[in-house]
Amino acid sequence: GAVVSQHPSWVICKSGTSVKIECRSLDFQATTMFWYRQFPKQSLMLMATSNEGSKATYEQGVEKDKFLINHASLTLSTLTVTSAHPEDSSFYICSASPLSGSANEQFFGPGTRLTVL
Amino acid sequence: KQEVTQIPAALSVPEGENLVLNCSFTDSAIYNLQWFRQDPGKGLTSLLLIQSSQREQTSGRLNASLDKSSGRSTLYIAASQPGDSATYLCALLIQGAQKLVFGQGTRLTINP
Numbered sequence: 001g002a003v004v005s006q007h008p009s010w011v012i013c014k015s016g017t018s019v020k021i022e023c024r025s026l027d028f029q030a031t032t033m034f035w036y037r038q039f040p041k042q043s044l045m046l047m048a049t050s051n052e053g054s055k056a057t058y059e060q061g062v063e064k065d066k067f068l069i070n071h072a073s074l075t076l077s078t079l080t081v082t083s084a085h086p087e088d089s090s091f092y093i094c095s096a097s098p099l100s101g102s103a104n105e106q107f108f109g110p111g112t113r114l115t116v117l
Numbered sequence: 118k119q120e121v122t123q124i125p126a127a128l129s130v131p132e133g134e135n136l137v138l139n140c141s142f143t144d145s146a147i148y149n150l151q152w153f154r155q156d157p158g159k160g161l162t163s164l165l166l167i168q169s170s171q172r173e174q175t176s177g178r179l180n181a182s183l184d185k186s187s188g189r190s191t192l193y194i195a196a197s198q199p200g201d202s203a204t205y206l207c208a209l210l211i212q213g214a215q216k217l218v219f220g221q222g223t224r225l226t227i228n229p
Contacts, residue, residue, distance in 0.1 A: 093161065
């Protein structure tokens with residue numbers, strides 16, 4: 001149980017285009033999903049917290065107009081990187097926190113490798 | 118601001134050895150602490166989760182301890198195997214928030 005998927009697993013795009021990444025909780029409902037970014041040989045940095053039906057909360061230094069987050073249902077959150085540039089190339093990982101349960105545990109997706117040319 | 122430090126940054130040991138990975142944090146007001154494993158280019162696999170009221174958790178050859186007063190956690194791996202080679206990350210869930218704060222990770226290599 002507690003499986004989180006991401007699509008696509010990797011994407012290459014041209015500079016200036018927009019890319020959408022999906023995060024789905026497959027066997028549980030999640031009121032809260034999280035988006036992280038990981039640069040090579042570095043740890044995960046939280047970008048934003050996404051709550052179903054409300055606006056996402058962005059961490060300091062993350063441009064909300066560039067990284068659009070939509071959490072339309074209890075099993076799906078999307079991250080859209082708008083007008084992507086090479087410096088946006090990174091590994092993007094989402095996680096989801098189950099609606100039920102007391103551990104406040106987050107379950108992570110397999111990640112999406114974004115390369116902007 | 119919570120800061121999480123993992124030492125060492127990299128570790129290489131021969132197969133069969135027992136080893137300890139360290140994680141230290143600056144603020145003891147945590148909700149829980151998790152240890153994750155990350156293989157190259159892959160997502161995170163949760164290994165162990167310790168609630169703030171707990172002292173340790175065990176799963177197979179893995180044992181994680183938590184000492185909030187000293188701001189430390191250790192991950193003990195017994196009888197290491199080449200398949201244990203990966204980056205190990207510790208992360209804290211901050212009290213009053215849902216944010217996970219990650220350490221930089223320890224890159225572990227087990228040599229056959």
